[in-house]
Amino acid sequence: MALLESLQQQQQQPPTSSSSVESLPTAQTPEKQGLWSTVTSNPLFSAGFGLMGVGAGLTLLRKGSMLGASALRRRLLVTLEIPSKDKSYLWFLQWMSHQAPKRQVQHLAVETSYRQHDNGSVSTKFGLVPGPGTHFFKWRNIWMQVQRQRDGKMMDLSTGSPWETITITTLSRDRHVFKELLHEAQEMALKKQEGKTVLYTSYGPEWRPFGMPRKRRMLESVILDKGIKQRIVKDVKAFIGNGKWYNERGIPYRRGYLLYGPPGSGKSSFIQALAGQLEYNICILNLSERGLTDDRLNHLLSNVPERSIMLLEDIDAAFTKRSQSDNQGYQSMITFSGLLNALDGVASAEERIIFLTTNHVEKLDPALIRPGRIDMKEYLGNATDYQIKQMFLRFYEDESLADQFVEKLRGKDISTASLQGHFVYYKDKPKEAVDQADSLWNQL
Known part of the structure; x- marks a missing residue:
């Protein structure tokens, strides 16, 4: 009890100068608490923390949705990449231009084929194929996304053309469609070459088709x-x-x-x-x-x-x-x-x-x-009597005139190319072809 009374007396004594300094923070705490309360009660301060909270929440939500979408994409989708150096690249472009309705192809590119015929005439054909960009189309009740991308910084050194890739995306369950459409694209390309000979020439270290088949x-x-x-x-x-x-x-x-x-x-x-x-x-x-x-x-x-x-x-x-x-x-x-x-x-x-x-x-x-x-x-030398007669019969089918033509050219060095040019010039005129036979060696 005496100790308790002593402590109470000490608390009732007036503070000294040193004790007043030590007790100053305790004396000002209520003022600080009032200032803190004023700041935190300010609507602008509350709104700022609220916006920060909302922003942080949206950021986390966005990252979460992106991670979730990426995981979902990896699990549900499958992609196939076809580089421009692969043979199936052009096959697929031609296949898609025939299979996909024009309304499903948003970006088109033109392919021009130019051919000069033996008679000097020229024929030109314009073909439309899917151009760079993103396309969506449906084939065999399966939706696919096709992206044709062109890299402006990379080039094929053998041809000088920009490096391109095609990426096909569909559901993972439909991955079998890739082999099916590639086989169909190959068959379509080979069918276009049926009855034709493809000429290849070298481009750098590889062979490339030269002109049209x-x-x-x-x-x-x-x-x-x-x-x-x-x-x-x-x-x-x-x-x-x-x-x-x-x-x-x-x-x-x-x-x-x-x-x-x-x-x-x-x-x-x-x-x-x-x-x-x-x-x-x-x-x-x-x-x-x-x-x-x-x-x-x-x-x-x-x-x-x-x-x-x-x-x-x-x-x-x-x-x-x-x-x-x-x-x-x-x-x-x-x-x-x-x-x-x-x-x-x-x-x-x-x-x-x-x-x-x-x-x-x-x-x-x-x-x-x-x-x-x-x-x-x-x-393979200049035309013999046998060759002259057989070529004449192939153009005119006249045995007697063929023998006369052979007699006129016997002993002359005439190439088969010159004979063919002579027959083409006198097309459907076998008698004139025989009469003008001397023009063949006069041109030599």
Whole structure:
């Protein structure tokens, strides 16, 4: 009790100067509490914290919805990307332009095909394909989103065109539709090429179609001297499909042919007709092309498209004698040894048919046309009596006039190309064609 009374007396004593300093914060606390209460009760302060709270809540809600949508997308959607370097890229564009109704394609791009015919006339066709952007269309009751994107900063160095990709999106349960539409796009592309020969040329390290596919030329339309056509066709057909026979005997499965003779004797025409007969395409390579190297030549010959004939035209223009071209060609950078290795070296391709043509076989190095590199050589010269008569009958079907025409040209060096031009000029006029036969050698 005494202790309690002592404490009460101390509390009742007036504060000293030092105690007043120590007790000053305690004496001002009510004022601070009033200030805090004033600030927190201010409607502007309350509104600011409210807005911050609402903003933070919306941010969290947005992030949550984005994460949820991303997770939902990964679980429910599936995408397929097709780069522009893939063969199916153009197939899909053509397929979509035919399958999707025009009202479902919001952005279109034009593809112009230009063709000059033998008679000099020109035909132009305009095709519309889906352009860059986002498209939605329905196929087999399945909705798909197609995005065609073009990267302006990346380019295909072989063609100079911008790098593009197509991304197809649909429900994960419908992923089987990807293979179905790609197969249908391929079949549509192949159907458009039925009865036609596709010419390929090199673009950088790869083969690209050159121009529009050409209608297959009938083998009967090329008239060579007796037995030549039959021998070559028989040999090529015997080679195709006999890979097992070659492998069992350790023989490289490739075949080389050399056609030589004067210009206009039908070398290129026969190769084109042979490709049509076999339902093959043709890959044309110019050995004098600027920038062509040994490595690129080897790569091109090792990656020829399936069911294609490899054609090296005017081989004498690129290489004449080994001493002149052992270091480099005229414009290209390929060496003679590089060409030989590409034809039958260790890294040379299998399952290959290659044709070489030349107007001057005497200029070719024997190493280039030795057996193993060139398996069959055929001379295609100026028109013989047999060829003259057969060509006349093919145009006019008049036996007696054909014999007269042969008599007028006997002993003359006339190319089959000149004969064809003569017959075309006198189309449906066989008598005039015979009467004007002397104009053929007067033009020489």
